[in-house]
Amino acid sequence: MDCVVVGGGLAGLASAVWLTEAGHRVTLLERRGSLGGRTISMPLAAVDDVPDNGQHVFASGYRDLMRYLDSVGTRGHVEFPGHMTVREPGGATRTQAFGGVTGLRTAFGDLPGVTGFDRVRTMLAQGRLVRHVLARPAWLDEVTADEWFRRIKMPQSARDALWDGIVIGLTGDKTEISSARVPADLLRTGIRRAIEQRTAVSIGYPTVDLDTLFVDGAEKFFANHGVEGRNRAVVASVDVADGAVTGVTLTDGEHVAAAAVICAVPVWNITGLLDNVPGHEAIYAAAKQLTPVPIVSVNLYLDRDIGMVDWGEILYGGEGVLEQVWDRQRMHGRDPKDNYFYSTTVSAAYDLVGMSNDEIVDMQMTMLRRYFPDTADARVVHAHVVRMPKSTFAQRPGSAGIRPDQRTAVHGLALAGDWTRTDWTTTMEGAAQSAARAVDVVLSDR
Template sequence: MSNSTTNSPADVRRRCIVIGGGLAGLASAVWLAEAGQRVTLLERRGSLGGRTVAMPVSAMDDVPDNGQHVFASGYEHLFRYLESVGTRNLVAFPGHMTVREPGGRTRRSSFSGIAGARTAFGDLAGVPLRDRPATALAQARLIKDVLRQPADLDTITADEWFRRIGLPASARASLWDGIVIGLTGDKTTITSAKVPADLLRTGLRQAIRHRTPISIGYPTVDLDTLFIDGAEKVFADHGVEIETRCVAKTIEVADGKVVGVRLNDGTLLESDAVICAVPVWSLGDLLVQLPENDRIKATVDALTPVPIVSVNLYLDRSIGMTDWGEILLGGEGVLEQVWDRQLMHGRDTERGWLYSTTVSAAYELVEQTPNDITELQMATLRQYYPEAADAQVVHSHVVKMPRATFAQRPGTAGIRPDQRTSVTGLALAGDWTRTDWTTTMEGACQSAARAVDVILGQA
């Protein structure tokens, strides 16, 4: 006799919709699928990846990234995602980067071993002997503030914080202003001191917990291979439906519960649960039926967009980089970091040498034309790399992202909303929701892990 009261697994799986195919949405969809849910992923664009994508450059028959993405050794949820999609082995942590001065002088920087000890004692590239004792003292005060978190840190900018602890200008130019831009994506004069302080505390805790020094890593492949190809295999294995060129308009709520997602064309997709993983600036009317919509809108207004300009520069020769990634001392606003794709990806040079450049908080550069940006950056490269003196540009692929990341100004601590909402079956994800990190890939993945926990916890 058949047992008519027992549900087959297909009957008990809840229908979950994930809106947004960036890292937060991808990780949410992968983890919901792994947990046995029926998942549909909606993405507005024609392809997945959001802000972490490879972009075709037909002139070079190549698919470089939209911008260099680096990994902090303290990232956990991002590595969990890479484990899920089978690409964890495609991230390298060489343990060093190089700081380069105009004229070509270089110095390797590292937070471990002898180099780490030299850093602690203020012996940094570009810091004269007379500034080293003050640098060492200020760095000790900085660590104390990071660990103790004085109550007023969210009332001052990082610039005011550095002045307060007496960090010499040379140490800021050499290391600390760059660290703030690297961690928060924005200038020291804009970002709240609490943001880098929180991130440094998270990094220190991770380093102590895992007994490894803080280091920076990079993908050894393009971003699509790293993040998307493996996810698509997981989706195929678990029957996840992907709808691209599909714009979600409103999340439909009835009696305090999610009932589905209304698309731009008026179609209603019914569902038991929704994870909304769109960027903060794309919320539109998605959450309009949520009681806390006004509060979330206020958050949207408080997080201001920060531009990043990245360039994939194809040159006719090597410029003689000595490390995978080099930070140009004094290159602020024009050319701050250069990445050697030959060293990072093992590229052959048949189509030219590919160097990727990044400028964060590129408020002025983003207004320039691609031609002007290329000329400015080539002029800077020639100042720093003697071998670039006669280098010719084979092709330049300029990627301007006016809304690459967001800034948190003083007074904004704690305003980012939680993943849990007041509506049953609805969770938020995305780098702008509350996490231990700022606008990062790790923040996106941590938000996804928490959003998935909320949804599964309500099952």
């Protein structure tokens, strides 16, 4: 079968690889000059380095993404160390493991900054939270995560120490915006996967840059298996005749014929592409509700070691300015002979995204000095601010069930991308799972 995949992000790459593995001829059309979509590296001549567009962390339940890495031969470049560290102003740290004794202590409300009666309240609130996660009451999609925490009486100290950060980490958005249903469903998926895999829920990281992890292996696979990859090929429409897909038309008017098409563009690029597809109005309406959320990351090259004790550290109380710091020396085995490289992340960075680079770097260095005493006199050798105004998408209350299925009303046409319906939200695994499902749809349509 001649297949076209539109979009060279993770969902498109995985679709192209898996259709090829299933024995089909694939053309991959990507509108930009390179593959990778939202998971890319950005070479920096000033420091002769290849940082990423933002730290991407993995969860232990990322099954389809790991299958993609197996297909392109790079699975060995992901590590799950089983712990992260929370750091307080002044430099006190507490390493959090995701299972075992530390996991149990967390369950009993033993969190940084949570003292006295708040520990008991936290333990009780977490019990209610787990009950809701498992029972999935319908009202969870009527309230924000913020309101949910109030209903279950989660103490503010426990929210500051753990739970608000978990919501931002899982949904990419603030507790007062995200539907409670989104983190609840993700926790449920994580628990289910942990039980299936008989492991504790854990998070991990790539030990190489994102291009090496996701793109280089795919390009080798394409070269070895005759996949035609065309960059700067912008698709204008998906073409349909008699209820079946016939291919796509590019913005320069070229028609690329195909018996199967997987359309793996991001939510903010779908409108207009499916005008020939019956039912496109509902898909466009859903896309309108899934609004973009910004992430700001800074690749900071400093003249000294700032004294991190873990690969990733969450700054307690750093919300909105500097939430997480990542130690590339530890994660990539990087030799700090010229400088020390730390990357930082602020999710749901609605305020930061409009500020100047200098303002962002100044604010982050001030925070680093508060949390890492060794940074007092540190000099910035080079700072690279990455604004991604469209990083992830928000799911506000009332949006459960609006994400469209991979199957469309058209024979041979499937949708993919992190915004289509999966067990996950806007994540790499959501993209990979959507690809697995989209491939199943077009293969079952044959």
